[in-house]
Amino acid sequence: MFTIRSVLAGVLLTAMLPFSAVDAYAGKSAKVKVKYDKFKDTTTVESPSHKWPLGRLALNGGGAMSFEYTCPGQTTDCDPPGVTLTFTRRGIGWLMMHDEKSITFLVDGRRIAADNVTWDGTVGEDDVVEWFIGSLTVGDFRTIISGQDVEVRIGTGSFTRRFSAKELDDWREFGSAIGGNK
Numbered sequence: 035m036f037t038i039r040s041v042l043a044g045v046l047l048t049a050m051l052p053f054s055a056v057d058a059y060a061g062k063s064a065k066v067k068v069k070y071d072k073f074k075d076t077t078t079v080e081s082p083s084h085k086w087p088l089g090r091l092a093l094n095g096g097g098a099m100s101f102e103y104t105c106p107g108q109t110t111d112c113d114p115p116g117v118t119l120t121f122t123r124r125g126i127g128w129l130m131m132h133d134e135k136s137i138t139f140l141v142d143g144r145r146i147a148a149d150n151v152t153w154d155g156t157v158g159e160d161d162v163v164e165w166f167i168g169s170l171t172v173g174d175f176r177t178i179i180s181g182q183d184v185e186v187r188i189g190t191g192s193f194t195r196r197f198s199a200k201e202l203d204d205w206r207e208f209g210s211a212i213g214g215n216k
Contacts, residue, residue: 066208070108077105081208083122084201097123097193099186101175101205103212113213117175119148121166121188130164131155133189137168141181146174172212179206 067080083100099121105112121137123130130153137148148168155164166188170178178184184197 065204066211068110075107077108077110079103079105079110079208079211082204084204096125097121097188099195101208103172110211111213114172116169116171117209117212119168119170121193123164123193124158124161126161128155128162128164130166130189130193135166136187136189137166138187139178140183140185140187141178142183144177146170146178175212176209179209 065082068077069080070077080102081100083098085096085098099119101117101119103114103117105114119137133153135151135153137151139146139148148170151166151168153164153166155162179202181202184202185194186197187194
């Protein structure tokens with residue numbers, strides 16, 4: 035018998051079949067994921083996803099944030115129009131569905147808001163998975179990863195986080211390939 039979770043896993047696996055790794059980034063990082071889609075002729079570069087414990091608000095791992103950008107062709111070195119960020123929450127019940135669709139960073143005292151923030155979600159076997167997806171300019175992303183004291187608030191404040199040095203270092207490594215780190 036099929037469950038929603040097994041069907042979704044099959045759909046995700048099937049969707050990943052046209053992708054293959056790009057050798058241009060191989061060896062630079064085991065943390066940064068690079069996928070080339072030969073049908074679209076685009077390369078997607080994804081940062082490590084850091085998990086956040088969310089205490090009473092979540093079950094099965096809490097939340098996580100990751101970043102990605104896409105280049106035309108089979109390369110990781112391009113000037114993308116922006117960086118997409120995704121905050122994922124897994125837990126019991128819908129907590130973000132009716133929340134304000136916003137992602138705001140506080141970087142060394144300066145506020146940076148993500149643009150075009152949307153919500154999506156799905157029902158699993160024992161829980162729900164929700165996403166807030168937004169976009170940043172490359173300049174705003176570089177400001178975030180170059181900060182020393184970086185916090186983020188998702189929605190109206192149910193989810194806030196001060197990034198660790200490890201998270202920032204991983205995202206700096208990811209950002210180093212954008213536009214040749216110009």
